[in-house]
Amino acid sequence: MINPWMRFKKNKAALFGSILLLIYFVTALFAPLLYPGNPSAPNLATALERPSIKEPLGKDELGRSILGRIIYGSRVSLLIAIGVVCVGLFIGVPLGLISGYYGGKVDFGIQRATDTLLAFPGFLLALALVAVLGVGLKNTIISVGISMIPIYIRLVRGCTLSVKEQTYVEAARALGTRDLTILFRHILPNVMAPITIQTSLGMGTAILFAAGLGFLGIGVQPPTPEWGAMLGSGRPYLFHAPHVATFPGMAIFFAVLGFNLSGDGLRDILDPRFKS
Amino acid sequence: MFQYVLKRLFSTIPVLFGISLLLFFMLRMLPGDPAQVLAGQMASPEDIETIRQQLGLHRPVLVQYGLFLGRLVRFDLGRSARTQHPVIKEVWARLPNTILLAVSAIGLACLFGIPAGILAAIRPYTWIDYLFTSLALFGISMPVFWLGLMLIILFSVTLHWLPAGGTGSWKHLILPSLTLAAFVVAFITRMTRASMIEALSQDYTTTARSKGLKEEVVVIKHALKNAMIPIITVVGLQFGLLLGGAVLTETVFAWPGMGRLIVDSILARDYPVIQGAILIFGLLYILVNLGVDLLYAYLDPRIRYD
Numbered sequence A: 001m002i003n004p005w006m007r008f009k010k011n012k013a014a015l016f017g018s019i020l021l022l023i024y025f026v027t028a029l030f031a032p033l034l035y036p037g038n039p040s041a042p043n044l045a046t047a048l049e050r051p052s053i054k055e056p057l058g059k060d061e062l063g064r065s066i067l068g069r070i071i072y073g074s075r076v077s078l079l080i081a082i083g084v085v086c087v088g089l090f091i092g093v094p095l096g097l098i099s100g101y102y103g104g105k106v107d108f109g110i111q112r113a114t115d116t117l118l119a120f121p122g123f124l125l126a127l128a129l130v131a132v133l134g135v136g137l138k139n140t141i142i143s144v145g146i147s148m149i150p151i152y153i154r155l156v157r158g159c160t161l162s163v164k165e166q167t168y169v170e171a172a173r174a175l176g177t178r179d180l181t182i183l184f185r186h187i188l189p190n191v192m193a194p195i196t197i198q199t200s201l202g203m204g205t206a207i208l209f210a211a212g213l214g215f216l217g218i219g220v221q222p223p224t225p226e227w228g229a230m231l232g233s234g235r236p237y238l239f240h241a242p243h244v245a246t247f248p249g250m251a252i253f254f255a256v257l258g259f260n261l262s263g264d265g266l267r268d269i270l271d272p273r274f275k276s
Numbered sequence B: 001m002f003q004y005v006l007k008r009l010f011s012t013i014p015v016l017f018g019i020s021l022l023l024f025f026m027l028r029m030l031p032g033d034p035a036q037v038l039a040g041q042m043a044s045p046e047d048i049e050t051i052r053q054q055l056g057l058h059r060p061v062l063v064q065y066g067l068f069l070g071r072l073v074r075f076d077l078g079r080s081a082r083t084q085h086p087v088i089k090e091v092w093a094r095l096p097n098t099i100l101l102a103v104s105a106i107g108l109a110c111l112f113g114i115p116a117g118i119l120a121a122i123r124p125y126t127w128i129d130y131l132f133t134s135l136a137l138f139g140i141s142m143p144v145f146w147l148g149l150m151l152i153i154l155f156s157v158t159l160h161w162l163p164a165g166g167t168g169s170w171k172h173l174i175l176p177s178l179t180l181a182a183f184v185v186a187f188i189t190r191m192t193r194a195s196m197i198e199a200l201s202q203d204y205t206t207t208a209r210s211k212g213l214k215e216e217v218v219v220i221k222h223a224l225k226n227a228m229i230p231i232i233t234v235v236g237l238q239f240g241l242l243l244g245g246a247v248l249t250e251t252v253f254a255w256p257g258m259g260r261l262i263v264d265s266i267l268a269r270d271y272p273v274i275q276g277a278i279l280i281f282g283l284l285y286i287l288v289n290l291g292v293d294l295l296y297a298y299l300d301p302r303i304r305y306d
Helices: A004-010 A012-029 A066-102 A104-118 A122-133 A137-163 A167-174 A179-216 A227-237 A243-270 B002-028 B034-039 B045-055 B061-073 B087-122 B127-141 B144-158 B171-200 B203-210 B215-252 B258-267 B271-299 B301-305
Strands: none
Touching (some): A004 A012, A004 A243, A012 A066, A012 A243, A066 A104, A066 A137, A066 A179, A066 A227, A066 A243, A104 A137, A104 B002, A122 A137, A122 A179, A122 B002, A122 B215, A122 B271, A137 A179, A167 A179, A179 A227, A179 A243, A179 B144, A227 A243, A227 B144, A243 B127, B002 B034, B002 B271, B034 B045, B034 B271, B087 B127, B087 B171, B087 B215, B087 B258, B087 B271, B127 B171, B144 B171, B144 B215, B203 B215, B258 B271
């Protein structure tokens, strides 16, 4: 039996994904050291300046450094990704556990609500929620987070249905253990593998959704450096300054790729069906 | 089969009920007077009062919901706060464009995704497999709006081959369809590969090979035929993903579809249109899922008897 870390290390794609994520997290953490200036300070004299040795990614329509804004944007995007999966985890996981464990009317109610949320494609649901809640960082996290909840409910419910039939759960029940203890101490640790995989993949999706909202102008608002919004503001200059829209898109792409590769790698390690 | 169809039709009722509740409370969650929100900022006090009477806002919430359901059943979604045209007309006018875009994107995605998945499956763990699975992963990770812009830079700005946006000819459809197809081709490739690998390892494939059949016949007639069921399901389910992606693609290419209508309406705070477009999107998604389920049951009789 090879230990999980060795298996992860052997999976080159997953390792590449993790390195990508490490770069993003380090960039976000040390942003002020990597770019000491103010990434939102405009300088119209240098607007739409092309990439050069001094300014490797060029300047945007307000003369702000694109590299600086991408560096600071990693903080915003990772904050959104973490916030979104937290919303999904803290609401979706308990509901999935309760739905799967108790069954009956509770399960029926939760599942029909889940069906309703799943009746809309994820991005559309986030869009509809933004229409109600309004724009901004907090509302972007809440809207995209709510669109993730039904996915966690379905996933955790399915796993709970199979885990609750295990002998150790029956034994705990026979000993008179409280339902809450059974749910969180016996069932939850045994459904953590799919939750971990979904969390990694979900963070990538969260970045894509939030960037999509930012691109449409209904996500994080300027001057906050957010990759999707940067891309959107570079769109009118596509014909004579394509660099403004190109680099923020690459930042989104590699971040999502990192989460997807790591999620796939985790699946190979944690999902019993892939272990052979 | 008839019983299964009925059962599946009945199962959509709670979802439809849920959607109606979501739309009803969506408006009531907004700060301020729902009548003012629906009428728009420029409406006169008389217009606002008329809407208040129509919605029954002075009556209990349950009665209001009943009235709302009644209007929903008649597809009476009110008037746009911007144009004052009936919402259903606005949505109906845009729907064919979105369907055209979605269908052409799904077609393109199948045209590339299914052969790519088959090639990857018959040569697993070779460079062909790695190439197609990597491309699939890139497709999943790529922001659709960024890909759209990059295609515009290449084909419209640099090469001058295709228009950068709008409608009018088949040429206008190419870039938006390609962009949207890239969004779903990854899922189709992955599912085709996985199903084909499984089908190729089954006893009936070994039997076909041992009978001395040509490899092409084994792959296409025996393996692919059996692998098609999950592939069809994924193709159908991707339709929902396409609707989400269409919002962004239509914005990038100024394509006059439902997605762009929703975005324009959100920016203009035109809530009647937002409600109507979301309702139609939801219904469309439910219909497609229902169709896929029924097709699945038709192709695989085991589903019907479960």
